[in-house]
Amino acid sequence: MSSDYKVSLPNEASMTAFGHAIAHASGGSGVIFLLGDLGMGKTTLSRGVLQGMGHKGSVKSPTYTLVEPYDVGEQRIYHFDLYRLSDPEELEYLGIRDYFDEAALCLVEWPNRGEGMLPVADMLLNIELDGYGRTVQWTPQTEKGQKMADRLVKAI
Numbered sequence: 001m002s003s004d005y006k007v008s009l010p011n012e013a014s015m016t017a018f019g020h021a022i023a024h025a026s027g028g029s030g031v032i033f034l035l036g037d038l039g040m041g042k043t044t045l046s047r048g049v050l051q052g053m054g055h056k057g058s059v060k061s062p063t064y065t066l067v068e069p070y071d072v073g074e075q076r077i078y079h080f081d082l083y084r085l086s087d088p089e090e091l092e093y094l095g096i097r098d099y100f101d102e103a104a105l106c107l108v109e110w111p112n113r114g115e116g117m118l119p120v121a122d123m124l125l126n127i128e129l130d131g132y133g134r135t136v137q138w139t140p141q142t143e144k145g146q147k148m149a150d151r152l153v154k155a156i
Contacts, residue, residue: 010133019048025151033111036127076104082113091117
């Protein structure tokens with residue numbers, strides 16, 4: 001598997017556009033962990049992915065609900081934000097296993113808070129401050145993730 005890939009994104013619009021590219025590169029399924037400090041743009045990136053999949057409504061951060069489900073046509077997309085999770089075991093009560101199937105696209109913010117309860121990510125996306133913009137580094141973790149990463153490189 002290839003290692004890391006990186007792109008600099010100067011503003012919110014470019015983060016959203018990169019989310020569109022991720023949507024297409026994913027093929028509509030997979031598990032993507034979104035890493036980065038508060039305010040780095042994880043939800044903005046997720047909004048771009050959802051819009052890239054065809055979602056027309058608003059996209060809110062699931063900070064308090066832990067997960068926001070989206071149905072776009074036949075496609076199921078789940079946006080998780082585990083920031084407020086106090087114990088990974090709480091995910092059992094949420095029915096976490098039901099969300100991660102081969103046909104769904106799962107975007108997980110703060111995956112470290114669910115350690116031990118989450119499946120292996122197909123791809124890790126790490127967002128860091130870069131001046132006034134952001135740098136996004138992505139690392140495939142599975143064969144499916146490598147295919148996503150390769151498609152993403154061609155798309156940007």
